[in-house]
Amino acid sequence: MPALPVDQWLRRFRRRARPDRRGGVSVKPRSIYILPTKQGMLLAVVILLMLTGSINYGSNLGHLMTFLLGGIWLTAILHTWRNLLGLGLQPRQVASVFAGQTADFTLLMVNVSALDRFGITLKCKKISGDSVDIPANDQRLLHLLIPTHARGELPLPDISLHTSYPLGLFHAWTYARLDLRCLVYPKPAGSGEPPSAPVYTRSDTGDRGFGADDFVGLRNFRPGDSPRHIDWKAHARERGLLSKQFGGDRTEEVRLDWDLLPKSDQEKRLSLLCRFILQAEEREQSYGLRIPGQKIESGMGSVHRQRCLTTLARFGADNETIR
């Protein structure tokens, strides 16, 4: 949905809480916006009607009650404002996702005050995040789910905190910009086989740890080992977590080369490459990646996978930096 030009222009004057040295923001008194809600305006009309009735019947008590309600209406502004004031928001983490998936931005909301806060909602544009109550001197994790469309780095857009506590008559909100970026991998293509046949290379030095054919031995489990290779029986015998080592006289290697792909759109190629990486990982083949300007040697495992996918995600953006 295209934003109105006026809206964009106004956005430049928006007061936002800016991150401090540790990356967190806290809500400052003058960066809180506040307006009556629909209910607030309805109550204002009701109060005017009550005043008219009180005047008409000359009821002093009616006047008094009406004015009290008017006072409550005004005081609610302060309480709604106070409910946001001084809240802290810190970036936590966000897991990388493939384009089209939803990025889960996790933020920590900190209430460093002796005041309980209620009904605080995290929002980003039109997307509502979690709503929470935070007692005094406490903190809560908030999730903001933002759908992704294109690969690349997705910075957390301007977020806003909203509340209408205590009475729902006023709606207070504040904007904040946090430095939290989600790496969006290209969307894996639907199907396809890598263009090149696997390259088999002899290994004279023995290839412990590579291949999948012959059992070679056991070694201690290291993070990143496939759970399928864990010797569960040994584990059941309480000998600890051991990984089975496989070897073979040949190593299956997939070369994923940009130039070997059919000529097409850049994004399509990236998404094909992405698919091949996932596929190779699934088949436990080792793979290397070559795209214009970058080459990654053959390898396997989640770290390698992440490196390759990151390269794909950043493709183009890095080129620019090189230039």
Added chain:
Amino acid sequence: MKQSVERIATPHLPLPLSLVTGLTLLPHGMNLAMPVNLYLVALLGWRIASLRLPRLQPGRWLLLSATLSGVFLVYTQYHTLIGRDAGAALLAVMLILKVMEAGKRRDIYVSVFISYFVVITHFLFDQSLLLSLYLLLVMVCQTALLLEINRVKPSPNLYQPLIKTLLITLQSVPIALILFVVFPRITHPLWNLGSGSSAMTGLSDRVTPGAISQLIESAEVAFRAEFKQSPPAAEQRYWRGLVLWDTDGYSWYTDPERPLADTSPKITHLGESLAYDIFLEPHNRPWLYSLDLPLKAPNQARLSGDFQLLMEKPLTRPLRYAGLSTTDYRTPKLSPDMRQRALQLSGNLTQRQRDLVARWRASAMNDSRLVEKALDYFNANPFVYTLTPPIYNDNPIDEFLFEGREGFCEHYATGFTQLMRLAGIPARLVLGYQGGEYNQLGDYFIIRQYDAHAWSEVWLAERGWVRIDPTAAVAPERVRYSIRSDLGEEGSPALFRIDHGGVVGSLFHQFALAFDSANVQWRRWVIGYSREHQFSLMRGLGFDFLSPAQWGLITIGMIATSLLVVGLRITWQGKRREAPIQAVYRRFCRRLSRLGIDRLPHEGPMDFATRASRRRPDLATQIKRITGLYIRLRYGPHSREADRRSFSSQVRLFRPPRRYRKRND
């Protein structure tokens, strides 16, 4: 913009909403027509039942028919849909119907807003202090519902939202008071929707036999009077209301076709004048009451030639006014047409009346002797003062004087007045109240409907108009003590009761008086607050030169100040209070830095202590002890109160000398 917490479900709220609605509508039990009340109770009961048994929840058509039948019911009961009674009933019906379908947050908002409106409709029926306090609490409960729908999780207990709401309400009180004092009061209604159906009790402008004895049944307050100096004795407390000149032989009245010439009467008062304030309940009549005789009229009324205080319009709102009277007076000469009117006789005179008066005339040398003769007549003959006199039909005065001889004050007063006129003495009938109960706590008198009284005034050449109370001749105790009608039994005779109840009775009476005193203050400062008060307040403060626009600005300024104070308060209130242990430790560090040993930003307490001890070996034990305590308190699993105290006291006593002196120096 979409509401943030909008999507949070509120399944726990309809029951509290229904209960609060019940509390809101409760005082209407006495105000609305019975069928409307039954309708409201039935629907509320249905609602509460349907919350427990969801299959009872009415569908859309059933709700629609309930709505139509509710409106129809109100219309059939009141024959209109506007005005005070019908309007209040209609609003109550609207509220209950909204509550019937309330499930979503929007419905709860609307229900609460309608119930705010219902609260102020109660004040059109009753304005007592008790009801106001009750409704204030109801309003807090209603507002607490709003609080509940704007948080994510329901409150763990009932007090939390109520206390928070009470706090917000209290913070709003200054604004309410400012507006209440300053907001201009308009004296006439914007539009007239009728003054309601309930008749107001009080004296009427026509005395028929039995009119006053009806009033005696009522203990309602007519007005309250507060004297600026010592009050007159009970025998002197005649509260003059209106003067009746004309009679048709059956009832007494003042012919509106023949208004009295409005000559402002000149009174020579012999005694001192008495100043007092009267807090008059609305009685829907255009006259005010004053102590006999008024010397000048308050701002709201004029003083007529026969010493009545008359207003332009009937009094429909409580009124406070200042009176100035005297009980010892001489009135000026009687004008010819007044004399003529005060001697006018009705057609129902009988021969025995004439004979009686002629007998008095023969034996009395002057008018005042004749009046005494007449009073002696009432005293010497077996006249009985009773609330339940026999019914006199054809010629009530004659039958009373010569046959029944049982009567109430109106019988005595009318009979006496007629006999005086027959004797050629100008006489007129005065209606008002007599006596009143003294409230010690508030230092004022309460005058109730059962204090209603009628008496006569005769014109004597040497004294002017003189008040004569023939009832006093028969039953002097009526004038000295108040009557209490036995309100428990309908139609039972009123008894003269001098209040000597038991201890409990007297305690209860004391309590009732204290409560009435609070109510009086309430009436004076809140209900009776008027345009006149506003003006006098502004004059008193010396601000009467300000224009309305300036007043508006000042009001806004005052409200802004009040909001600022609240804002500062709630901002400070929530400020983080530093853990006291850290503050104390910082003080310790400051003391050390005075010696030139500064704690580096990266330095932990332990490292700092080591370094400091190396620089000042003489302080090493103290530093070690303090640091040890600090680490235990700050990072240990439990902090003990004893440690905490010893930590603070040790830091407080830690005053190291500037220079390091070796011990062997």
